[in-house]
Amino acid sequence: MKCRVKLFVCMCFSILCLFFTLSVEAYQTSLDSVIYVSQKIAGDWYDANGNKVLSISNGYINGCRIVDGTDFAGGYPGLGVFIIQEAQGRKAIHLEWLGFDEHKTLIMNKKDQLTSKFPKEHYESVHGVYLGMTRQQVIDLLGIPNSIDKIYGREILKYTDLGFQIRTEYNMVTEITLTGNGARLDKSGLGIDSSMVDYYNFYQFNKMPSELSKDKYQLPFSIGHGEFIFFGGNEVSLTIYNT
Structure with missing residues (x-):
């Protein structure tokens, strides 16, 4: 009986090892896959001063061939490391991509914010704060926040007196949340006390939000x-994310 138990345990262990090996191999990133991912962010990318920093096209970054890549995660938004072949050797570039249309953004090497459109534009805002604005621009406009929370590399700038808070990632505003009646969306004038009908009529949503689920x-x-x-939790958020 004991022999059978030992044999069963050994078989289970062997199967787990085989599964782990196959899983690791499945996550190996082929060059074709790396180049395929690069097509999601193909185009020219500019810094805040309008200087073209990156040009991505047909398996090349700035004219240098993409030869490898690793640590890819997500689809869109997503991130990963691209390795290119320069004249002096190989170079790794960490890129994170997020946003759509006017807010399509690349974060290079976890610090440099690049945009596919220059000058960068926005549509809606709150107290003059808009998506894509830099952290320093927010502070220059509104002053020091009442408090700042740091969560997993992100910051939440809380302007309690003004009735809203701002989430920044890599020093860029990615979300603005109305938390009190004193804050309004600048273009529509709507706030947390406005009806779903008002929101639907002004912004022309492709679907009517539920008034009964306004707080959810x-x-x-x-x-x-x-x-x-x-909408959620008696708050209204303006964001670059669609999920």
Whole structure:
């Protein structure tokens, strides 16, 4: 009996080892896959001063061939490391891509914010703060926040007196949340006390939000221009994310 148990345990262990090996091999990134991913972010990318920093096309970055890649995660948004062959040797570039349309953005090497459109534009705002704005621009406009929370590399700038808070990632505004009656979306004038009918009529959502679920999370509704609005927890958020 003991022999049978030992044999069963050994078989299970062998199967697990085989499964782990196959799983690791499945996550190996082929060059074709790396080049395929690069097509998601193909085009010219500019810094805040309008200088072209990256040009991505047909398996090349800045004229240098993509030869490898690793650590890819997500689809869109997503991130990964591209390795290119320069004259002096290989170079790794960490890229994270997010946003749509006017807010399509690349974060290079976890610090440099690049845009596919220059000058960068926005549609909606709150107290003059808009998506894509830099952290420093927010502070220059509104002053020091009442408090700042740091969560997994992100910052939440809380302007409690003004009734809203701002989420930044890599020093870029990616979400603005109305938390009090004192804050309004600048273009529409709507706030947390406005009805779903008012939101639907002004922004022309492709679907009517539920008034009965106003205080519960509802998937983001597109307002065009690469910007989205979602409702939840008696708050209204303006964001570059569609999920």
